[in-house]
Amino acid sequence: MRFDILTLFPDFFKGPLSSSLLGKAIEKKIVEIYLHDIRECGVGKHKQVDDRPFGGGPGMVLKPDVLKQSLEKVTRSAKKKEAKKPHVVLLDPAGQPFNQQKAKDLAKKQWLILICGHYEGVDERFKELFVDSEVSIGDYILSGGETAALVVTETISRLVPGFLGKQESVISESFSKVKLGGKEVALLDYPAFTRPENFLNRRVPKVLLSGNHQQIEKWRLEKAIEKTRKRRPDLLREQITVSRKR
Ligand SMILES: C[S@@+](CC[C@H](N)C(=O)[O-])C[C@H]1O[C@@H](n2cnc3c(N)ncnc32)[C@H](O)[C@@H]1O
Known part of the structure; x- marks a missing residue:
């Protein structure tokens, strides 16, 4: 490019x-x-x-x-x-x-x-x-x-292949589109945690330590939707319209 x-x-x-x-x-x-x-x-x-x-x-x-x-x-x-x-x-x-x-x-x-x-x-x-x-x-x-x-x-x-070490970081970032209820919507990113597991008495959510990738994906998606709904409901408007129609 x-x-x-x-x-x-x-x-x-x-x-x-x-x-x-x-x-x-x-x-x-x-x-x-x-x-x-x-x-x-x-x-x-x-x-x-x-x-x-x-x-x-x-x-x-x-x-x-x-x-x-x-x-x-x-x-x-x-x-x-x-x-x-x-x-x-x-x-x-x-x-x-x-x-x-x-x-x-x-x-x-x-x-x-x-x-x-x-x-x-x-x-x-x-x-x-x-x-x-x-x-x-x-x-x-x-x-x-x-x-x-x-x-x-x-x-x-950042979107040019090779710019980022792992191209999947682009796919799961804030504002990337995901399919939700049959519609594509942009979500904010899910919360991220790293070591230490306990920081000032705040613990990393248990599910992230479980090793269960399906559960982790589900939790991340839920958190991303929750965060988007709170901070940027405008991004979900499309999806909300769809669920209302049903
Ligand atoms: C002082 S601004 C000109 C503002 C213009 N008179 C107006 O009211 O729309 C000078 C230059 O800064 C750039 N610029 C300022 N704000 C910008 C923005 N929000 N997005 C993109 N370019 C911007 C543009 O290239 C613009 O020509």
Whole structure:
């Protein structure tokens, strides 16, 4: 899987992309991540990348011509190597909510170009002409798209085979779909325990020490449903509708 990130702040990514599992995945070439400085395509002596909004108002808007140039530079340089077409994603608070399902859908694309906005955002015409998906990581405003691009990159990279030691960890995580009452629903993860068995007088649930895998699976599913019902009933809404119909 290949990611190209277009940003005004490539240095922002250096720490996160060289640490932990993401760093290892890059080293092992399980994912390829390339950073591109949008300013290199800035206009004139001062490499201008933004301008005042037409119609007035605060802040600056990223110029469509600069972004087009930056995008084309990436696709041109990658073209010889890549047979596939890139899917262009703009990080934008007004975009579609990013969640595990969206991550799975984007993971199928194999080549993503992520564009980080800044200031007031990006000229609308660039979005209309060059962006395939606009994605938001939540209902709040960040200063730039860099943090959002990192969230998207790491979440999708975890889905690439080989990223995690055990691929089944992805299957049983929070927000992965399970079949329940004939419907697929997303559940939160079940509670996890490790040694010591007794910690400050709190004991590990007996069933987990029983060695009975069927019982353990049943207990975990019950706990996952219980937790989801308490904390995120919205995830179960689909399933609740089904049981009401019966
Ligand atoms: C200050 S924000 C612009 C906010 C924009 N004027 C608005 O109200 O929707 C600057 C940039 O940060 C990024 N950004 C901010 N919040 C985001 C979020 N929740 N999800 C994804 N990107 C975000 C986007 O790339 C955006 O262009």
